[in-house]
Amino acid sequence: MFQEMLQTLPQVIIDGLTLGSVYAVVALGYTMVYGILQLINFAHGEIFMTGAYIGTAVLLIILGMGFGSSIPSLLLLIIALVITALCTGLLGMGIERVAYRPVRRAPRLVALITAVGVSFILQDVVRIVAEILTGNYIVTGPSLFSKQITIPVSSFLSVFNDASLKVSFFIVLICAIGMMISLDFFVNKTKWGTAIRAVSMDRETAALMSINVNKVIAITFFIGSSLGGATGVLFAIQYGTIDPYIGFILGIKAFIAAVMGGIGNIRGAMFGGFLLGLIEMFASANLSLLTGGIFGAEYKDVFAFAILILVLLFKPEGLLGKAATEKV
Incomplete structure (x- = not known):
């Protein structure tokens, strides 16, 4: 059994890093808000989904206008990422202004229900628009960076099988890591990042120190939503087909990643995303083997939730989080 698990390990790592990078960037939006x-912004998964549709639409429009042969694929992707990030960033700011700010001082349950309501609204709006424009809410994007590469791992270490990947693997991984490093630098090294950290520590005191709390919160939503939308484009590039419901389960998984790493901890969200992606791909490849065929790859989600429960039982503040002390 151990030998069979080793054979698939290179492919598991590649697939896990790809999925984990998506989880990690989406988890950043949860943990920032x-x-x-x-507030657990459960609409963030739908912002990710909206970004996937906007990015796919931008690529299809550019290619449909006949510019596909004259513009390099990488430049096409950059254009789609920038437009999508701006659109979803503004969408996130609009959601905060219309749906969350009026209930900011209400009980947290009210804001939570509002977030769930916003997520359903976005699902239905995107579905209606996609059906009107394409006749089907399930959309297949253009095949960019789809060339397959085989890594001859077995020629170096015979215990492993060869692994295959698409060129888009490198694109997704590099873009995701770049966005995470940029966000970490912004939050820890810039003036606005200092303001964000100040507001997160004590909103009232930050306001007394002449920090515009509403503007800081709006910027936080813009940044988190921009990252989520751009990640939706990367998801569409990697996996090809999107639908209005991809944001729900992926958003839940990203939230799990944020909790595992330490909710509110940016670096913890990154770590939790990659860890969850690797765990999920390992379960998908080996769960049937580990359980003697009782559970198959379709139970990988159960495996991920079980890991979350264990983390919450033994380290409820998250793997990289710090236990909070409450003064009474």
Whole structure:
């Protein structure tokens, strides 16, 4: 059994890093909003989904206009990422202004229900628009960076099988890591990042120190939503087909990643995303083997939730989080 698990390990690592990078960037949106408002923005998964549709639409429009042969694929992707990030960033700011700011001082349950309502609205709006424009809400994007590469791992270490990947693997991984490093630098090294950290520590005191709290919260939503939307484009490039419901389960998984790493901890969200992606791909490849065929790859989600429960039982603040002390 151990030998069979080793054979598939290179492919598991490649697939896990690809999926984990998506989880990690989406988890950043959850953890940024929670760090400031203590709000679980369940609409963030749908912002990710909206970004996937916007990015796919931009690529299809550019290719449909006949520019596909004259513009390099990498430049096409950059254009789609920039336009999508701006659109979803503004969408996130609009959601905060219309749906969350009026209930900011209400009980947290009210804001949570509002977030769930916004997520359903986005699902239905995107579905209606996609059906009107294409006749089907399930959309297949253009095949960019789809060339397959085989890594001859077995020629170096015979215990492993060869692994295959698409060129888009490198694109997704590099873009995701670049966005995470940029966000970490912004939050820890810039003036606005200092303001965000100040508001997350004590909103009232930050306001007394002449920090515009509403503007900081709006910027936080813009950044988190921009990252989520851009990641939706990367998801569409990697996996090809999208639908209005991809944001729900992926958003839940990204939230799990944020909790595993330490909700409110940016670096913890990154770590949790990659860890969850690797765990999920390992379960998908080996769960049937580990359980003697009782459970198959379709139970990988159960495996991920079981890991979350264990983390919450033994380290509820998350793997990289710090236990909070409450003064009474």
